[in-house]
């Protein structure tokens with residue numbers, strides 16, 4: 001992988017509070033990397049370090065092989081799009097798009113050409129003479145993206161660009177950002193706490209917690225083979241079901257009312273069952289019910305406690321031996337509270353984590 005951005009042993013502290021702790025990250029040329037994590041985990045701080053908006057405490061940042069750790073933001077070859085659109089209110093859309101280029105003394109004809117092309121890509125041609133106050137939130141954010149686009153930079157940094165928009169607009173603009181990336185093939189780093197945005201946009205997702213990267217992988221690996229319990233719990237809605245127990249060396253799990261063989265579970269290379277305390281995790285969509293449960297290796301009787309219709313599907317909260325089992329069924333289900341049902345799952349769909357280290361087994 002040819003590296004576009006390389007972050008080496010990056011540390012950033014505010015006083016005695018270490019926000020980023022010896023963080024290392026290689027971002028490939030043309031890669032769409034999403035930084036995902038709960039509020040306060042340091043995603044925006046990392047993005048601002050890459051942009052040059054914050055002075056790092058220690059470590060280095062390379063962009064296209066050049067050490068830019070102490071370079072001015074304007075000299076780093078990056079374009080940044082913020083949550084707040086940060087447009088100049090007194091200027092028209094065209095003025096906003098041209099502003100940075102004029103300052104950089106780009107020739108007038110070239111400015112015109114770039115604005116025309118950018119307006120076409122973002123479908124804002126008809127808005128060029130308007131001022132920001134006369135635009136909707138979605139249109140403003142397109143202009144903000146356009147302002148980064150006209151600069152012909154190698155790297156785009158997005159800091160929660162869609163979080164001020166309503167759900168429908170967010171979904172529309174998300175698709176457009178993806179299309180833009182396919183078209184331009186620039187390196188993009190995108191901060192969000194929205195897992196749907198992360199899953200749909202990213203080539204790779206870096207899940208952050210407390211200033212460290214908990215896992216860096218493709219969306220599919222993050223979802224299907226989370227490296228630790230934190231990631232497993234963070235990704236997926238509704239969340240993974242977890243049960244505590246012991247795994248003996250013959251692959252038998254016992255605990256939280258469950259007793260089953262996990263033979264068929266795909267252990268990580270080099271890890272085996274060895275009489276240890278574990279978490280057993282199972283995603284809601286891997287719990288089958290009714291007839292489908294009869295095909296599963298592990299089966300049990302459950303009581304339906306709560307039914308949540310979501311439209312296309314329905315979430316069922318069920319109970320077995322005082323333990324909750326959340327799963328999804330068809331939107332048209334006839335299950336109701338109090339029903340006695342059969343549920344089941346297969347060991348190959350489980351996730352197992354060591355209880356001490358919380359690492360995937």
Ligand SMILES: Nc1ncnc2c1ncn2[C@@H]1O[C@H](COP(=O)(O)OP(=O)(O)OP(=O)(O)O)[C@@H](O)[C@H]1O
Nearest residue numbers: 014017019037038039040041042043044045046193
């Ligand atoms: N200027 C500052 N001085 C002191 N602490 C700060 C400063 N800026 C950020 N922090 C702290 O650093 C931590 C990381 O903040 P950061 O904005 O990077 O989080 P985030 O993951 O982007 O969260 P959010 O999704 O809420 O924006 C937080 O605990 C925050 O309070």
